[in-house]
Every structure is written in structure tokens, then in C-alpha cells.
Amino acid sequence: xxxxxxxxxxxxxxxxxxxxxxxxxxxxxxxxxxxxxxxxxxxxxxxxxxxxxxxxxxxxxxxxxxxxxxxxxxxxxxxxxxxxxxxxxxxxxxxxxxxxxxxxxxxxxxxxxxxxxxxxxxxxxxxxxxxxxxxxxxxxxxxxxxxxxxxxxxxxxxxxxxxxxxxxxxxxxxxxxxxxxxxxxxxxxxxxxxxxxxxxxxxxxxxxxxxxxxxxxxxxxxxxxxxxxxxxxxxxxxxxxxxxxxxxxxxxxxxxxxxxxxxxxxxxxxxxxxxxxxxxxxxxxxxxxxxxxxxxxxx
Amino acid sequence: xxxxxxxxxxxxxxxxxxxxxxxxxxxxxxxxxxxxxxxxxxxxxxxxxxxxxxxxxxxxxxxxxxxxxxxxxxxxxxxxxxxxxxxxxxxxxxxxxxxxxxxxxxxxxxxxxxxxxxxxxxxxxxxxxxxxxxxxxxxxxxxxxxxxxxxxxxxxxxxxxxxxxxxxxxxxxxxxxxxxxxxxxxxxxxxxxxxxxxxxxxxxxxxxxxxxxxxxxxxxxxxxxxxxxxxxxxxxxxxxxxxxxxxxxxxxxxx
Numbered sequence: 307x308x309x310x311x312x313x314x315x316x317x318x319x320x321x322x323x324x325x326x327x328x329x330x331x332x333x334x335x336x337x338x339x340x341x342x343x344x345x346x347x348x349x350x351x352x353x354x355x356x357x358x359x360x361x362x363x364x365x366x367x368x369x370x371x372x373x374x375x376x377x378x379x380x381x382x383x384x385x386x387x388x389x390x391x392x393x394x395x396x397x398x399x400x401x402x403x404x405x406x407x408x409x410x411x412x413x414x415x416x417x418x419x420x421x422x423x424x425x426x427x428x429x430x431x432x433x434x435x436x437x438x439x440x441x442x443x444x445x446x447x448x449x450x451x452x453x454x455x456x457x458x459x460x461x462x463x464x465x466x467x468x469x470x471x472x473x474x475x476x477x478x479x480x481x482x483x484x485x486x487x488x489x490x491x492x493x494x495x496x497x498x499x500x501x502x503x504x505x506x507x508x509x510x511x512x513x514x515x516x517x518x519x520x521x522x523x524x525x526x527x528x529x530x531x532x533x534x535x536x537x538x539x540x541x542x543x544x545x546x547x548x549x550x551x552x553x554x555x556x557x558x559x560x561x562x563x564x565x566x567x568x569x570x571x572x573x574x575x576x577x578x579x580x581x582x583x584x585x586x587x588x589x590x591x592x593x594x595x596x597x598x599x600x601x602x603x604x605x
Numbered sequence: 606x607x608x609x610x611x612x613x614x615x616x617x618x619x620x621x622x623x624x625x626x627x628x629x630x631x632x633x634x635x636x637x638x639x640x641x642x643x644x645x646x647x648x649x650x651x652x653x654x655x656x657x658x659x660x661x662x663x664x665x666x667x668x669x670x671x672x673x674x675x676x677x678x679x680x681x682x683x684x685x686x687x688x689x690x691x692x693x694x695x696x697x698x699x700x701x702x703x704x705x706x707x708x709x710x711x712x713x714x715x716x717x718x719x720x721x722x723x724x725x726x727x728x729x730x731x732x733x734x735x736x737x738x739x740x741x742x743x744x745x746x747x748x749x750x751x752x753x754x755x756x757x758x759x760x761x762x763x764x765x766x767x768x769x770x771x772x773x774x775x776x777x778x779x780x781x782x783x784x785x786x787x788x789x790x791x792x793x794x795x796x797x798x799x800x801x802x803x804x805x806x807x808x809x810x811x812x813x814x815x816x817x818x819x820x821x822x823x824x825x826x827x828x829x830x831x832x833x834x835x836x837x838x839x840x841x842x843x844x845x846x847x848x849x850x851x852x853x854x855x856x857x858x859x860x
Contacts, residue, residue, distance in 0.1 A: 469725065472704050476693045483691035486653055488679035488708025488767050 308440050313559040319447030321555020322454035326509035327532030328539060328547035329461070330502035336478035336542050337498045340398040344385045344405040346529030347412035348503055349510035352378030353520050354416050356511065357425045367515070370428050374514075375507040381412060382503030386496055409525065417522045424521045427514040446516040453512060457505060458548060464501075465544075474498050478542075506532070534574065538581040539589050549589045553577075606631045606802060607652070607683075607771050612661035613826075614647050621647040623826035624661070629771065634793060634803045636817030636834075638810075640846055644826040645806045646688070649773050652804075653685050654678045665770065679708060682770030686760045688779055694749030698740055698759055699726040701748050705766040706730065731766070737795070738762040753780060761792070771802040778809040790816045814838065822846065 327345075334342045355377030356370040365373070389405040433445030465471035473494045476484040485491055510528060514520050531554065539550025554574065561573035581589070607629040614622040622644040629635045639645050650656045652663055654675040663670045670678050693701050703726040726744075735741040738758045743751060748759060757777065764772055774793070778786050786809055793816055797803050807813045813820060814834045822830040822837055824846040830837050837843055 469703070469707055472693075472696060472700055473708070475695055476704055479693040479695050480691045482655070483687070483693065484704075484708075485655075485675040486679055486685050487705040487763060488676045489704065490674075490676050490708075 309563060310560070312441055313563045314556050315441060315443060316447060317556030317559030318552055319444075319451045319555070320513075320559065321535075321552035322451045323509045323513050323551070324531050324535045324554050325548040325551025326454050326457060326505050326512075327528055328535035328551045329458070329544060330506040330509070331532045331536045332542060332544055332547040333474075333498055333502040333505070335536070336544075337474060337495055338390055338401070340390070340401045341533070342385065342390070342405050342499075342502075343402060343529060344389065344408040344412060345382075345502070345506060345532060346527065347409045347416075347525035348381035348385055349378045349506045349528050350416055350522065350525030351381035351412055352376070352507045353427070353510045353514050353524060354420055354425070354522075356514070357420075357427050357520055360428050361426065365428075367428055367430070371511050374511040375504055378507030378510065379500050379503045382499055382506075383496070384408075385412075386499040390499065391492060391496065409529070413522055413525050416525070420522065424519045427518055427520050429515055429518040444516075446512075450512045450516060453508065457508060461505070461544075470494070470497065534578050537578060538585075540585075540587050546589055553589065606666050607804070608662075608664045609648070609652070610662045610664070612648070612651055612663065613659045614644075614651055614656055615659045620826045622651060622658075622823075625823070625826070625828050626661075627821055627828070627831070629802060629804060631802055632797065632800070633818040634797055634805060634816055636813040636820040637804060637806045637823065638808075638813055638820060638837075639823035643823040643846075645823055646775065647826075648823070649685065649775050649804075649806060652678075652773060653683055676708060679767050679769075682768070683773070684764035684767050684769035684771070685773040686757075686764050686775055686777060688776040690753075690756045690760050692748040692756055692760060692763070694747060696748060697726070697745050698748055698751070699731055699735065699744040701759060701763050702726070702731045702734055702766040703728075705763045706768070708767060734762045734766055737765075754785065757781070758792075761796070765796065765799070765801065769801055771804060772796060773804045773806070775806050776808060777805070778807055778812050781809075786812050 331342065331345055334340075334345070352374040356374035359365040359373045360370050363369075385405060385408050389401050389408055393401045393404065430446050430449060433449075436443040436445060436448060465475060473484070473489050476487065476489055477491060477494055477498070481491060506528070510524070514524070535550040535554045536547050537550070538553055539546030539548070554577065557577050558570050558574055561570040565573060609625055609627045612622055612625045613620065625644070625648060637645055637648065647656065651658050654670070654673060654677075658671065661671075665681055665683065668681060670681060670683070673681065693704065696704065706728075707725065732741070735744050738761065740755060740759055740762065743755065748756070751759060761774070761777070777793070778789055781789060790812055793803055793805065805813060805817060817834055819832065820834055820837045821828055822840070822843050824842075829842045829846060830840040832840075
């Protein structure tokens with residue numbers, strides 16, 4: 307029983323990072339109505355930028371964090387220009403296919419520059435392990451959870467209280483009406499993309515700093531985790547993305563403990579199938595908007 | 606002030622709009638009518654910039670809009686409503702107006718601080734528009750919670766929030782009863798009295814004939830008549846187009 311609670315606690319922490327990845331996907335999906343397959347690899351570019359700064363200049367956590375963020379945002383801007391802004395209108399599949407090509411390109415480019423299998427990433431050193439009665443909480447996990455919570459709260463303020471947030475939501479509500487209301491759709495779409503990249507960059511940084519080492523597999527890993535969490539939670543729903551991320555984190559942690567590493571992967575994909583069959587609209591079920599109906603029509 | 610010159614839009618072999626020229630004067634209510642498929646909606650989409658014309662130009666107060674994007678035309682003073690209402694259903698009533706009021710100011714330098722400004726939906730301008738549209742009591746409800754009539758009023762208010770010179774109303778009476786039509790006529794006059802020129806695209810003849818200063822009639826993408834309501838009603842081509850005299854129809858198809 308203690309094990310179960312301990313796993314749940316760990317799972318919630320990792321799940322909050324998954325939730326951030328899913329949130330990035332959802333922001334892009336809500337505004338563009340298409341999936342950005344290169345989301346994970348864009349984050350990968352950021353993480354390796356951070357790792358490079360760390361190994362060559364022995365940079366501390368803050369410069370590494372900023373480099374990770376900048377790398378992810380710049381790589382995402384590149385993806386947006388090539389796969390999304392350049393492909394207009396209803397050609398959603400073309401965007402997805404081309405973002406898949408950029409995934410390969412970014413991952414290959416990173417692998418060229420960083421040929422080793424793994425690289426070191428700075429960790430949160432010197433933070434004490436937290437004890438809660440019989441339970442333990444790794445300090446990295448606490449940082450992860452609190453950062454994710456703060457980001458989600460900040461995003462909520464942006465989306466509901468600022469003009470930029472409202473413009474972003476008009477795009478997912480009704481693109482045509484947004485245009486005639488004077489919203490510069492291309493500009494808002496680009497900024498949304500970059501915002502999603504920044505959120506993904508934070509998630510990537512937290513995950514890399516927890517593991518202490520990184521490999522080029524992280525790009526695909528981040529895309530997979532984000533996509534699965536988004537689908538479990540319900541396509542196009544912010545709340546669903548968070549719930550999906552947390553659920554995925556907890557299930558993975560339990561499966562890892564009780565079934566081992568290979569059992570964890572099998573359980574993850576089983577969860578995806580069960581979610582698609584039993585809850586085709588996701589865990590946040592029917593709570594939100596036209597995005598969902600739209601998603602159903604497009605996919 | 607709003608001038609269409611030799612405007613055409615061809616979709617493959619279909620000439621949806623074919624060489625239409627129109628001049629709409631400042632402060633008038635201009636009716637654009639025609640049977641289904643005559644090119645009215647395409648004309649509206651050419652003016653607002655959803656479509657690029659095959660030939661011709663659109664100018665507003667002497668500024669050529671033809672190459673401008675939709676949001677740029679909104680900034681120049683072109684606003685519209687849709688035949689099938691298009692609101693931001695997840696935003697509140699007041700936020701729908703706030704977005705439109707500020708959409709065109711993004712192009713300013715230092716837009717970021719402005720974008721992150723909060724609470725702008727409580728400005729006096731927005732209060733005034735809400736009162737004008739009798740939506741004040743609903744200001745914090747999501748737009749999707751409004752009744753059909755309220756949605757129509759909100760859509761018109763949102764168009765007005767962008768501070769337009771000319772407002773294009775695409776079948777504002779669609780789905781409305783005859784009595785609603787009477788109220789709508791008053792509202793359209795109120796809009797004109799605010800100093801906004803109105804281009805009214807409408808099927809409901811009583812409405813168009815009753816309030817338009819001038820009317821143009823489209824058929825098969827061409828302008829077949831233009832003038833006062835009385836002149837247009839007396840025009841034999843117009844009667845033929847509407848009443849569907851067989852002889853006249855064939856003539857128009859082969860023209």
C-alpha cells in the first residue's frame with residue numbers, strides 16, 4: 307500500500323511534465339487544427355543547446371535553462387515557418403507529414419553534432435530528499451510539480467485575462483470571424499507556436515535535469531508522451547491535456563514498479579487503446595468546444 | 606466611398622461575379638439583392654478579402670484594398686456579419702467586443718505590453734455598445750449561451766466594435782420573423798445614424814425596399830439594375846430575374 311502511494315506520488319510529478327508536453331500539443335492543435343509531430347524534436351534541440359552550454363562553459367542551471375528554452379523556441383519557429391505557415395488552409399495532412407520530415411531532420415542534425423549515445427545534463431544538486439512520514443519525495447520531483455503548476459496557472463491568466471490570450475482563443479473558436487474582427491491570424495498562430503515551444507522547453511528541461519543524462523531519443527520520447535497524454539485527456543482540451551498527463555504518469559509509475567520496464571511500455575500503449583475505445587472524447591469528456599467536433603471531423 | 610470596379614471572381618469555369626462595378630456613398634444604406642446564386646455572398650467575400658478577385662479592384666476612400674489581407678481591411682474600416690452567425694462561443698459577450706475593438710491595433714510597435722493588458726473589456730466604449738445592443742445584462746455570459754436573436758445582435762455589435770467606416774450585413778434577417786424584421790430595420794437605421802455606411806445583402810424584400818437609399822440587383826454574377834427602390838422594382842429585368850419568366854431566364858443564361 308505504501309508502495310502504491312509512493313508510486314502515485316512519483317507518477318504525479320513525472321505526469322505533470324507529461325501534462326506540459328500535452329499542453330504544448332494542445333495549444334498548437336487548438337489554434338492550427340493540426341498536429342506538430344516535430345514538437346518533441348524541437349525540444350530536443352533546446353535540451354542539447356543546454357547540454358552544450360553546460361559541458362563547454364560549465365554553465366549553471368539558469369543559463370542552461372535559458373539556452374534550453376531558446377533552442378526549443380528557435381527550432382519551433384523554424385518548424386512553424388516551414389510546415390505550418392507555408393502550408394495554408396485545409397492541408398492539415400500535408401502539415402503533419404512535413405512536420406514529420408522536420409522531426410527526422412532535427413533529430414539527425416542533433417545526432418550529427420552530438421555523436422555520443424548520451425550526454426550529461428546538469429541536475430538540481432544539493433537539494434535534500436523530502437520525507438513525508440513513510441513516503442519520500444525527490445526534490446527534483448517537487449520542483450517539477452511546482453513549476454508545472456505555476457506554468458499552468460500563468461497560462462490560465464494569459465488565456466482568460468489578456469488580449470493575446472483572447473486572440474489565441476478566437477482562432478480556435480472561429481478563424482474566419484477572427485480575421486474579420488481584425489485579428490492578425492498568422493501572427494497569433496506563430497506566437498502560439500512559440501508559446502507552446504516554451505512550455506515544451508520547460509518540460510524538457512525539467513525531465514533532463516531529473517535524469518541527469520540525455521540522448522537523441524528524447525525527441526521521439528517527448529512527442530510520444532505528449533501525444534499519448536493529449537489523446538487520453540481528449541484532443542483539443544487544455545484540462546484534458548493536464549489530466550491525461552497526470553494519469554499517464556501515475557499509470558507508468560505503477561506499471562514500472564509492479565511489471566518492470568517492458569511492462570511499463572506495454573501498459574502505456576494498452577492505456578492508450580483503452581482510452582480510445584472506452585473514452586473516445588477523452589477523460590475531460592465533452593467539456594470543451596468546437597475543437598473536439600472539429601478534431602473528429604478532421605481525423 | 607466604397608468602390609468596386611470591374612470586379613470578377615471565377616471559380617474554374619463558373620463566373621460567380623462577373624465585371625461588377627458599384628459605388629456606395631458615405632452615410633447611405635445600400636441594398637444588394639439578387640436570386641440565390643447570383644453572386645451576392647461572393648461579392649461580400651471579395652470586399653472583405655476572403656477571396657482574391659480574378660479581375661478588378663476594391664477601394665475605400667481612395668485606398669486600394671485589393672491586395673490587403675482580411676485583418677488589414679478590418680483595420681481600414683471594413684466590418685461584416687455572417688449569414689450563419691460566427692461568434693467566439695467560448696468568450697464572454699464583452700470579450701467578443703474587446704477582441705474586435707483591439708484586433709487592428711496589433712500592428713503598432715511595442716504591441717506586447719498592449720497584448721498583455723488585462724481587463725480591457727470594461728471600457729466605456731464597450732459598455733456603450735452593450736447598451737446599444739441591449740446585451741448589457743449578459744455581458745459576462747459566454748456568447749454560446751445567448752439566444753438566436755441575441756447572437757445576431759452581438760455579431761452586429763462585434764462588427765461595430767472594430768470601429769468600421771462601412772458595415773456589410775450578410776442576410777441579417779435570415780431566420781428572423783417579420784416582426785423581428787421591423788426591429789432590425791430600426792437597428793440598421795440606428796447603425797447608419799452612428800455614422801457607419803451600411804451595405805445590406807438580404808432576401809427579405811420588405812426590409813431592403815423599406816430602408817435602402819439605393820439598391821443594386823445581381824443576377825448570374827452581373828449587375829442588372831441599380832437605383833432607388835422604386836426604380837429597381839419597376840425594372841423589367843429585375844422582375845424577370847425574380848419572377849422567373851421563362852423567356853427572360855433563357856435570355857439571361859445565354860447572355
